[in-house]
Every structure is written in structure tokens, then in C-alpha cells.
Amino acid sequence: MANFYDLSVERPDGTMQSMADYKGKVVIVVNTATGCGFTPHYEPLEELYEEYHEAGLEIVDVPCNQFAGQAPESDEEIHNFCQMHYNTKFSQMKKSDINGENAIELFQYLKSQAPFEGFGFGPKAVAMSVLLKKIDKDYKNNPEIKWNFTKFVIDREGNVVGRYEPTYDMKEFAKEVAALVSGK
16 A cells, blocks of 8 residues: 555646655644634644744644535535635645545545544543444444544654544644654
8 A cells, every 4th residue: 555645636627636746744633624613723734834834743634525415516616615714825636535435545545544542531522422423333343534633643754643533632643743743
């Protein structure tokens, strides 16, 4: 199987963004949606990007409409929404499938490197577990992305070092990413 730097993802304009362009950087790859309860994650993601981009952090945003149809807009409309509501500056890719037979190669690779390990604890985790049991009774035993705003973190050597479900505390996530970027 390929490694992270061998992969590319399509941009909204049809050009390809090579992950090799991110060699030596810490990368967050996240599937997003504009109409999700987790959409406010854009704010702490943008804060991380603004604080650590100069130190080598990149964010690859892949909008996806596979979870309850929560990203029905065009790529341009999604981009405009993110600009208007969250002033995002990180790279936004073409809306893509991340699960199933049409899943883009980037997410096939990420799921192979960091399988699902649960939603953690707390009310959001319980709510997600209840929801997923209705959608996929075997959800705990497959690597598929479970919902919007699942984040993968790739270190400066191209290793997938973490998969963070949308229920993971964003403050803790920010601390972990900051430590990785600063080498602590």
C-alpha cells in the first residue's frame, strides 16, 4: 500500500493536491460538513491553523455529504460558508466520499492506518453510539468513518499518529497537536 506522501486529493478546481507537498509538516486531515452539530469544530481548527501554520501545521479539509446529508452544497457554497462563518484559511478540497466503494484513496489509507477505537466517554459519545447502532449494528468492528469531523493527525515523517472521533474534546486535541508541532 502507498504511504501518505504518495497520495493526492482533488481540489475544488479539479487540480490535485499532493500530500508530498506537506513533507516535514504536521498534517490534520478532517472530513467536514456545514450542517452538522460538530460544524463549530471549524473554529478551534482555524485557531490551531493560525497559531501553528508558520511552525509547520497544515489542515486538509475534505467536505463529505455521506452523513445524514449534512453537506449538500456545492464546493463553492461550502467554501463561502466556511469563509463567512469561520474565516477559514486552511486548504479545502473537493467534496468527496470517504466511505464505501467510492471512498477517495486518502481516506482508505487513513482508515487502514488508524482504525476506529470508540467514541470515548460523556454525553456526546453516548449519543453517537446510540445513533451509530441504528445505522450500522457492527459499527464498532469496522474502520469506516463514523461521522463528520473525524480527524487524522500525521506527523512530520508521514506517519498517521492519531485518529480523533468528533466526540473527542477539542481542547485536548489542540494540546496534542500543539505538542506534536512543537516537538514536545
